[in-house]
Amino acid sequence: MSRPGFVLEVDERTPALLMHQGEGFRLEKLPMGSRVIYPPESLPGLRDVDEEIRKALAAPVGRPPLSELLYAGMRLTIVFDDLSLPLPQMQTPDIRQRVIEHVLEAAAAKGVDDVELIAGNALHRRMTPAELKRTVGDRVYRSFFPHHLKNHDAEDKENLKEIGHTRHGEVVEINRRAAESDLIVYVNITLTPMSGGPKSVSVGLASYRSLKHHHNVQTLRNSKSFNDPPNSAMHHSYNRMAALLAENVNVFQIETTVNNDMFPKQMDFLNKREWEWNLKDQAAFLAVRRANELVPPAKRRQIWHRTAAPYGITGVNAGAPEDVHPITLKNVLRQQLTEVNGPSDIGIWGLPYICPYNVNSIMNPILVMSLSLGYLFNMYQNQPIVRPGGVAIFYHPVPNEFHSVHHPSYIDFFEEVLAETTDPVAIETKFEEQFATDPWYIHLYRNSYAYHGVHPLYMWYWGAHALEHLGDVIFVGGDRKTTERMGFRSASTLQDALEMARERVGSSPTITYQHTPPIAMADVR
């Protein structure tokens, strides 16, 4: 049985605590009295995953068994979550591969010929052939690539279909092949409470026209947090769209959840609580940290991105999206949720080397912003771990580095837009249209491996709620120029950062560190 999550209060016996800091990590002594949020210990994985998949497909919730939905002559489209999930990547075989193989077996048994596989990448970059292969497995790849295994193309006007408008006037437009299929099987990994369920088809297969109804500053400022669907305006929009989709297309959703085993055996210390490190863990920490410092930067990045997680699967559930998702969410929260007593003046987070949009790529400053003020800040229910007007302290070097193929519009956004304003509303009003419709960005999104032109703006919107809520944002070890360009401050040590924070929150602030790794979600009462 795994131990539940808990909140540690730092006292004189507390050792230095582990923190991510980009492509490295450090041990940091926190001030006495600081609170540290630990998630529940990693849950045990399912023993026989294939058996669980079979069971889920045979006994779904709110849908007949999959085999009854399949028939010869039908159009079947299998959509799967793209490269942005899970983080880090999963050791092969990927759970998506396993699920897809079961679905394809069932389809073959029923004589279904017309099958297409589509990565639900929305406005993300296309997955490369190698990435597709890794996700769906060699067998599926060889049988379907390139003609029947594709990336979704949100700018291929011919192959998009408008489904209709929600009662709020939101356009729902998705991939034509999926829309015109007799059955969509969506294969998902729900890593955080934000994803899965109504989001899968309505976002993964949508176009800019449709996405802009929920990916905007207004919606994100009213999503408190976007990891708590009942209190997230964004999810209310997803729900309306999913309801409309349910009237028009038949979706069979297969959702999976993973435990917190995010690092391989030799880096076990990353999954453990610091005071429980044994001699081996301490030696491993020192060795890994030293090796990490010695490797050249490009190589270091490559090693991190190739390090795959030995996740255990904590649940496989199938059925109607609206019925299966609550079960999935319960599984996610079982692994991540820890109750916290009230917010504090200062919140601390260590930022890892990875976020959903830099898999096999570079974590650029805009992504640092969306990871910190978007993803991590929003890992809460009820209220943020920092009080309104409080200060967020993040650990990351924030280098001025960009991947020129993957993130071309990010570079221009950083150089041209942020030089002018960092206000999300001003950015949305003045620049969104221009970035979303730029023919060169569209060309690169469709033909190269670039994120869509509008994507960096979305990244900025992800942080809109935090920007409104916080009094100051400080990056420990952050590049001064880059953080300044984004409207933040940098400090060389935690002590300096706390000193700077005191200008806002007084001389004896309360401090909470939301411990990562692994992923922790705070239920702040």
Place this chain on the structure above:
Amino acid sequence: MGTIDQAEGQEQDGHLLLTGATGFLGQATLERILASHPRLRVTLLVRGRTGTTAQERVDRLLRQPVFSRWRERVGAEVAAAEVAARVRVLDADLGNRDLTLPDDLTALVHGASTVSFDPPVDEAFRTNVQGVRDLYEAVLRSGGNPHVVHVSTAYVNGVHHGPVPEMSLRHDVDWQSELAAAEAARAFSEADSRRPATLRGLFDEAKKVHGKSGPRSTAVAAEARRQEWVEKQLVEHGRLRAKVAGWHDVYTFTKALGERVAETLLTGRRPLTVVRPAIVESALRHPYPGWIQGFKMAEPLILAYGRGQLTEFPGRPDGILDVIPVDMVVSAVLAAALRPPEPEKPHYLHVSSGDRNPLTFREMYEQLHRFFTDNPMTDGGYGHVTPPTWEFPGATRADRLLRTGEKILDLAQDALLRGPHSERTRRWQDDLTRTREDTDALRRLSDLYGDYVQNEAVYRTDKLLALHHSLTGDEAATGGFDPADIDWGHYLREVHFPAVTGSRRGPDKRRSRSRGPKEVNPTGDNRTVAIFDLEGTIVSSNLIETYLMAKLNELPRGEWAGEMADLLRRMPRYLSAERHDRGEFIRTFMRRWEGFAEADLRKIVADKVGDALLRRAHPQAIRRIRQHRKAGHRTVLITGTLDMLVEPIAPLFDETVTCRLHVRDGICTGFLDRPPLVGEARAAWLVQYAEAAQLDLASSYAYGDSYSDRPLLEAVGNPVAVNPDTRLYRHATRKRWAVADWTAHTMSAVDSMVETVW
């Protein structure tokens, strides 16, 4: 003293002819006549210039600051009326034998002279000897009896030690034969410059530098070098002839001969006064303290000292710097003009300070040091410059130090141009250019002052002093011209140095040499083009890299080693072709594509190599291209790369000019379909293209990284050197072209290769 009685008579209604009125001394003289001699009319002998008539030049002259005090005092209307009533313009050229002068002249002040100390010998003689002859012959022809005041220089006394009296020069040089020789010199040098040996040397030098740009550039550069060579020969001719005859330089030599011309033509026929000022500097009192115009003799020295460039001085501490304020010279000239001597006995005056009130270099240095310690020059954003401390090491040692420095700089420059280029070498080039500028400044000053600071002559001023004591009334009110009245500390630190440092424009010391490209502005008329080179400018990859990527994608891994070995083996040949001629290199290298199936190549590019090009692209370049498109400019790509390799970025351009491989039966033959566009061919193509499309090249932009792009960059109004090689960088900073550094966020060749072929 008869002269004084005559002077009072002349003051009634005079008519004075003034030459050189647009110069420093001329302006001051004209101002003084207008301001202090209300009954004197003046005719200005001014030459019209291309596009400006003599009258326009004079109108412009009258708006100069020198007249501002006078105009303020009397009012603009009165000033205009005075000018209309008293000033006439005679549009004529010195060196013109048909010159006609007014016949009612009472005085003539000849102040025109060459500006430079080392002009080509023919120019020096034309102005300082022939011009004098023509003018005084015209005086004789005119029938009037003006008193001729011939403005010369104290340094006509030549190489001389000890006191120099105010009298006619002693020498036997025959001005007529010297003039004839100087007039013939240009034809000789021109002929000399066309000798095969000379031409071959000049052409080889030009080819070494410009060969890569193409034959036309080489020819243009060689011809420019030939003309420079002729000028240099003529300068050298003048300098050496002067030295051999016993003068410092051709300026003083020809001025000395000019005096002899005056004496020959006028003695016994017209009254003649020769005025010999020393180094004329800013005004002590009139028209206002510190008035100065243009750069005079001592300014470069003062500024170089203030900038910290003049770290040592090649003179003796007790040497005399013979400086005289301009208003004293004007007073002396006009006082002399109103007191004509007997025609048989020309009058001689030194206007100099060395006799009565000598200013030593030590004193000058102390004043400089005090002034610049109190008023340091700013160091381009780096605080202030510390004024140097002089040890006075003596001329020989100072010169040796300088010579060594120059030699080291030459070697460093040579090494830098030969080596590979990077941001670091560009920084070195900046340092080198800056040091070079400092050394060049030292060299110029050293050459300029070399003889003057070594000069140990003391110009006696007894006659000047007598003239000063004869001043009466209005004349005396302006303060006269006794050099003993000058308080050097006051004059230098409160009047002259502030005038010199204040009149200078721009930053005190230029630190940042290159500037980034300007914002792209929409022109709106669709007549602007932005033309881009590809390799090194938009992408950091090159022909070899893209070839290797395509080739390795095609080959099984087992054969990679063989391909690499072959490429390495041929590398010396490619490099030598590249150094010699870019087009030759492209032709040689493209042979490697022989045997490739065109369809395969297209597929490899579409699948893999295309993205590699984007990986190696400079995001700033892409942004710049897009800015041009947004501004409504036409964008053009011009490159020696294959057409299919540029397809990933082709949507950014309205026009792409590329190389195309010759294909037979679907297989590449290794030959090109047409010659590659490189160097001058690019410029020629652009000019044609602009004509056909009616584009305006002056408002257009060109971007290139290599010296071979120079002709292309020169063809437009807004050239930008992007990540330039050392040679182009040097050229760009000299020409003040924009320089862009576009290397951020570009993937390294190795990383890109790994992502592409693995």
